[in-house]
Amino acid sequence: MRIAVLKERASGEERVAATPETVKKFIALGADLAIEAGAGSGASISDQAFVDAGASVGSAADACKDADIVLGIQAPDPVLLAGAKPGAWVAATFDPFRNGDLVQSYAKQGLEALSMEFMPRITRAQSMDVLSSQSNLAGYKAVIASADAYGRAFPMMMTAAGTVQAAKVFVMGVGVAGLQAIATAKRLGAQVSATDVRSATKEQIQSLGAKPIFVESVEGIEGEGSGGYATEMSEEYQKAQAELVSEHIAKQDIVITTALIPGRDAPRLISDAQIASMKDGSVIFDLAVSQGGNVEGSRPDTPVQKHGVTIIGFSNTAGHLAADASALFARNLYNFLSAFWDTEAGKPVLDEEIGDAVRLTQGGKIVNERLLG
Structure with missing residues (x-):
């Protein structure tokens, strides 16, 4: 069993899909590792x-030669995998809804694409979930980058020269990234509030010491979709939310938006008019900027100045913490493959529940129901 790991080719991608730790673990299972x-x-x-x-x-060609499995952060161009065995597995992130041509090319080349983003959100797959591990770091980095751009202190400071007021931080979207953003901002001493369309997150927000900001006037909307993701809300809810946010956002120093729905463009949360209501020197970090953005006018990797407000967002936020992000991603991949490792066969054998969920291509065809439906 030969496992190959290639250098990432995407612009700005500094992560790697294996670490010395996971290399040793794969070798202990009986695999050969080529980097x-x-x-x-x-x-x-x-x-x-x-x-x-x-x-x-060695070289990319040497690493891929006769490879049974190729590990990646972002799925490599299948041209690089020409030397891999027929039907070789490629476990990486594919962004399959937006990269249909890439998925089709994997099918055409006879490769078995395993999309780590499609890992089901079930208890036994938690340690394999790359979206959660990377989102956790992204939420942390969003706060640190915002603090750097803000130009003022986060905590309240009592000094002989007077008092420095605590920064007000508002987190929109309380998934993995949002919860980490809340926790990080609180550790830095900010006054933190947060909102989400899922009513169940209210207790989570409070448990981290932040103030929940929820629409109370619209009843019967839970906002909980499949897999723990938020669903798109009704026009009635969106209108009520916009009014509440507009009132609250005008008082904030930093706003961090985290709303994403897999396979769709990011929902718009902050309009130009809302930006204009904020104080000069305020900062907005758009964690969804790579999928269209939650904030009107945000641009990936390019700070934007609007109405005295700085809007920032990275196309690959977790990648700005490459060492830790790689370590977590590599462990996710190891946990995934080792969980199905068949000692007698000397290779992993996927079951239906997880195998069918992550497998995009097999036998020269696209086989995933989410892409065929």
Whole structure:
């Protein structure tokens, strides 16, 4: 069983899909690991560290030659995988709803694409969930980047020269990223509030010491979709939410938006008029900027100044913490494959529940129901 790991080609992508820790664990299962030279440089992992862990290091072609499994952060161009075995598995993120041509090319080449974003949100798959592990770091980074752009202190400070008031931070969307953003902002001493369309998150917000901001006038809307994701709300709810947010946002120093629905453009949460209501020097961090953005006028990796407000957002937020993000992503991949490792066969054998959920292509065809429906 040969497992290959390539250097990521996407612009600005510094993460790597394996670490010396996971290399050793895969070798203990009986696999051979082949790493492309320089694959870990962006995550502060040297080629020698991989060699010391037991992997071979060489060119991309050498790494992929006769590979049974290829691991990636973002799915590699199938041209790079020409030397892999027929039917080789590729476990990575594919963004399959927006990258249909890529998925089709994997099918055409006879590769078995395993989309880590499609990992079902069930208890036994939690340790395999790359969206959660990367979102957790993204929520942290959003606060740190916002604090840097804000230009003022976060905590209240009592000094002989007077008092510095605590920054007011408002988090919109309380999933994994939002909860980490709340916790980080609280640790930095900010006055934190948060909102979400799912009523069940109110207790979570309060448990972190933040103030929940919820629409109370519209009844019967829970907002809980499948897999723990939020659903799109009715026009009535959206109108009520917009009014509440408009009133609250004008008083905030920093706003962090985190709303994403898989397979769809990010919902618009903040309009130009709402930005104009904020104080000069305020900051908005749009965590959904790579999928169209929650904030009107936001641009990936390019700070925007509007009405005296700085709007920022990264196309790959977790990638700005490449070392930790790689470590978590690599563990997710190891947890995924090792959970199905058949000792006698010397390879992983996926079951239906998780295998059918993540498998996009097989036998030269697209097979995932979510893409065929």
